[in-house]
Amino acid sequence: MDECKSLKNKYDKCFNVWFRDKFLKGSNDDSVCSELLKNYTSCVKKVMKEKDIDIGEFRPFSPKISFNYEPPKDK
Amino acid sequence: MKIWTVQHTFNYPWETVVQAAWNKYPNPMNTAVLGIDVIDRQVINGELHSHRLVTTRWTLPNWACALMGPISTFYASEYSKVNRDRRQLKLDSQNLSMGPFVIVREKLTYKPHPDDPQKTLLKQTAYVTVEGLPCSGYIENILTSKISGNAAKGRQAIEWVIEKLQHKQPL
Numbered sequence: 001m002d003e004c005k006s007l008k009n010k011y012d013k014c015f016n017v018w019f020r021d022k023f024l025k026g027s028n029d030d031s032v033c034s035e036l037l038k039n040y041t042s043c044v045k046k047v048m049k050e051k052d053i054d055i056g057e058f059r060p061f062s063p064k065i066s067f068n069y070e071p072p073k074d075k
Numbered sequence: 076m077k078i079w080t081v082q083h084t085f086n087y088p089w090e091t092v093v094q095a096a097w098n099k100y101p102n103p104m105n106t107a108v109l110g111i112d113v114i115d116r117q118v119i120n121g122e123l124h125s126h127r128l129v130t131t132r133w134t135l136p137n138w139a140c141a142l143m144g145p146i147s148t149f150y151a152s153e154y155s156k157v158n159r160d161r162r163q164l165k166l167d168s169q170n171l172s173m174g175p176f177v178i179v180r181e182k183l184t185y186k187p188h189p190d191d192p193q194k195t196l197l198k199q200t201a202y203v204t205v206e207g208l209p210c211s212g213y214i215e216n217i218l219t220s221k222i223s224g225n226a227a228k229g230r231q232a233i234e235w236v237i238e239k240l241q242h243k244q245p246l
Contacts, residue, residue, distance in 0.1 A: 001110065001112055001130060004112065008110075008112060008113075011113070012097075012098070015097070016094065016097065016098065019094065019097065019123075020090075020094055023118070023123060023157075023159065024090055024159055026159070028118045028121055030116075030117070030118050037113065037116060040112075040113065041113055041114060041115060041116075044112045044113065044114055044128065045114065048114075048128065053128070053150050053171065054171065055114070055126075055128070055152045055171060056152065056171055058152045058169045058171075060126075060154030060167045
């Protein structure tokens with residue numbers, strides 16, 4: 001979202017380097033970008049609230065879809 | 076409900092494809108996706124979990140305008156997990172707008188190709204459900220063909236990002 005663009009760019013830059021040089025090489029320590037992530041996601045959540053975007057009930061990776069039909073099985 | 080599925084092989088190792096996947100948007104191939112924003116992200120038991128908000132803009136056909144109004148910005152909620160030991164990225168997303176009549180759920184898995192670990196296999200499945208509307212089946216078909224077209228653009232976008240990364244252009 002445009003409102004958070006500069007915070008996103010700063011965070012993405014940090015994340016890309018961390019992901020490539022740290023995470024993929026076995027490190028779990030994500031503290032190097034945590035401040036930037038916090039600033040960025042606070043902005044995103046604020047805008048979501050203003051725009052009334054509700055992330056709802058969606059349950060990731062769960063076999064249940066929130067409607068009343070049987071979900072398909074993964075092949 | 077309509078189920079659509081496709082597999083695609085990237086001629087790049089998993090690590091390269093996954094880095095490109097994070098930087099897929101915006102791209103010139105798929106202009107319907109305005110952007111993706113992180114809502115939450117953390118490392119849990121060595122896996123990277125992300126929750127992101129996808130913002131898309133569609134030109135709606137007339138029938139859809141009649142049903143959903145002239146709103147053209149839609150949102151989706153996307154969860155993902157990266158398991159670096161198994162070299163696997165899984166994404167699972169569902170639309171937030173257009174409810175309760177329309178549910179579009181998409182699952183993607185990126186993992187090394189079983190025959191060649193230097194290549195990456197993408198498996199993508201979409202589940203489209205339209206309920207409580209006249210011509211539900213017809214609408215499901217239209218949405219499914221839109222998803223199929225967008226998926227092709229998405230794969231091109233990944234290749235495009237990889238080219239950029241390899242030429243060390245800033246993202």
